[in-house]
Amino acid sequence: MDVSATQLAQLFRKHVYRIARNARPVFDSTETIAPPENRQLLRQELAASELLGTTPDGKQILLCTMAQAPCAMREIGRLRELSFRSVGEGTGLPRDIDRFDRDYLQLLLWDPEELEIAGAYRLGDAAALLRSGAGVPCTVIRCSASAPAWSPTCAAGWSWVAVSSSHATRAATAWIICGWE
Numbered sequence: 001m002d003v004s005a006t007q008l009a010q011l012f013r014k015h016v017y018r019i020a021r022n023a024r025p026v027f028d029s030t031e032t033i034a035p036p037e038n039r040q041l042l043r044q045e046l047a048a049s050e051l052l053g054t055t056p057d058g059k060q061i062l063l064c065t066m067a068q069a070p071c072a073m074r075e076i077g078r079l080r081e082l083s084f085r086s087v088g089e090g091t092g093l094p095r096d097i098d099r100f101d102r103d104y105l106q107l108l109l110w111d112p113e114e115l116e117i118a119g120a121y122r123l124g125d126a127a128a129l130l131r132s133g134a135g136v137p138c139t140v141i142r143c144s145a146s147a148p149a150w151s152p153t154c155a156a157g158w159s160w161v162a163v164s165s166s167h168a169t170r171a172a173t174a175w176i177i178c179g180w181e
Contacts, residue, residue: 011026011027012026012027014026015027031092031093031094032094033078033081033082033085033094033095034074034077034078034081034094034095035078036075036078037071037072037074037075037078038071039115039116040115041071042071042072042075042115042116042117043112043115045064045068045069045070045071045072046060046062046064046069046072046108046110048068048069049062049063049064049068049069049072050062050063050064052107055109058112058113059109059110059111059112059118060109060110060112061107061108061109061110062107062108062109062110063105063106063107063108064105064106064108065102065104065105065106066101066102066106067102069106072106072108072117073097073101073106074095074097075117076097076106076108076117076120077095077096077097077101078094078095078096079117079120080095080096080097080120081093081094081095081096084096100122101122103124103129103132104122104123104124104129105122105123105124106120106121106122107120107121107122107123108120108121
């Protein structure tokens with residue numbers, strides 16, 4: 001945009017007034033990412049989640065739903081948005097949570113010492129999701145390569161790993177331990 005400082009100030013003023021009237025803004029903008037959730041509340045919710053295993057470095061592999069752990073789901077949405085924005089993607093909203101999250105399971109890697117979620121993967125029973133009308137917005141895979149065609153299927157959604165590089169290998173380890181290679 002090649003404009004003078006005066007023209008830019010006029011455009012900015014117009015932008016602010018349009019926002020105040022709920023009109024379409026002049027400039028495209030992205031909302032600020034939501035602040036982190038309360039760590040103690042996260043710990044309480046995730047303590048009640050299903051523990052599937054632990055990694056060699058003590059991270060917990062947990063399974064929960066949005067209804068069981070709403071604070072954790074908000075944090076997953078915040079971290080999902082943060083991670084996807086770091087590679088030029090994302091929704092542009094404070095959290096990346098959509099209508100499918102309430103029907104899917106959240107497989108997550110929890111760091112109980114740092115009190116943070118290191119990564120997560122959305123998954124569900126594809127047949128049950130289709131029967132309920134929830135839909136399957138992602139890849140549908142058989143839970144085992146050797147399973148017959150009529151066996152249960154799994155709807156695998158988006159995964160992400162925390163932007164912190166210290167968690168990347170730990171999250172990858174958790175997916176391999178759980179069989180999600």
